[in-house]
Amino acid sequence: MKDLNQLIEVTYPYNSLKDIHTEDRTVTATFEQELFDNSQIAGITLAEAGRHIAILGSLAVANINPVKNKHFYLASKATLKRVHDRPCEDVLYKGVMTAKEFNRKNGLAEGAIYDQQGEVLYTATVQYSVLTVQLFERFFAKYKSATFKSEGFSPYGDVVNLYDMNLCVDSSSASLGEVKPEWCLGHFDHYPALPVAQISQGLMNLAAAQNKLISNKDKKYCIKEVNMDAESFIFAGQKLSFSSDYNNAQNCFDTKAYTEEVQDAVSLKCWIY
Known part of the structure; x- marks a missing residue:
């Protein structure tokens, strides 16, 4: 559905949806699992599932926007849940x-996201902030730069690496370092910003490491649910830090991504089993 993709600002390789089909307010697509993290239970990870489902949801919203011009559909809040923690060996999903x-x-x-047997693996609710191209460029003019050419390369099959990790039972921290433009391919052209799905993956990885410390068990884990709140972009060149606090009352991890300039860029509440 070439015309529908032209209404959003997310491009390949970040947007790798295929076989896009619309019917009334609903949009369907297929996609292949790109990230394989051996530390997690088999199946597309919640972080990658969030990437594809957020793009698909933006297409659905763009489809009902009466103004058929290109807009930025920015995932500002989201809830994703994995329906079961059974291993899933599929690579292709709907x-x-x-x-x-x-x-x-x-x-x-x-x-939702379905496996090859037609069973639901994830459910999702995503809220979007909608900006015209003109308004986005006015707000973020100082971050405009030449677009890094992918030449067939995609960074989205690699696990997000964390540095300077400090793990404690109650509170942990880590750093992603300076965001590189090649980490942001397809998000966005001329305004390279680290996708929320990549930031969330880093936050989940930190929470998982903290959870391993708490449980003292070395086994494959499953991210069962996340509640995400994104307040600000992280553009290439900015230094990104992570924190994770164990929430004993809710048996989850309250995580946060921040820079020196923005203290609450992305917040993520994460449940791990």
Whole structure:
């Protein structure tokens, strides 16, 4: 669905959806698992699932936007849940997202990811902030730069590496270092920003390491649910830090990604089993 893809600002290789089909407010697509993390239970990871389903939801919202010009559909809040923790050996998945709400500034989409047997593996709800291209460029003009050419390379099959990790039972921290433009391919052209899915992957990896310390067990884990809140972009050149606090009352991890300039760029509440 070439025309629908032209209404959003996310491009290949970050946007790798295939076989896109629309019916009323619902958009479906297929995608292949790109990230394989042997420390997690088999199946597309929640972080990668969030990447594809958020893009698919933006297409659903763009489809009902009466203004058929290119916009930025920015995932601002999301809830993703893995329905079961059984290993899934599939590599090809189907996503279905339905646009539930839209106004000039915001959108909402809900849906699920299905395995090859037609069973739901993840459910998702994603809220979007909607910006025109002109408004986005006005807000973020100082971050404009030449687009890094992928030449067939995709960074999204690699596990996000953490540095300077400091693990404690109650509170942990780590750093991603300076964000490189080649980490942001397809997100966005001329304004390289680290995708929220990549930031969330780093936060989940830190929480998982902390969870391993708490449980004192070396086994494959499963990210069962996340609640994500994104307040700000992290553009190439900015230094990104992570923190993770164990929430005993809710048996989850309250994680945060921040820079010197922005203290709450992305917050993630994460449940691990």
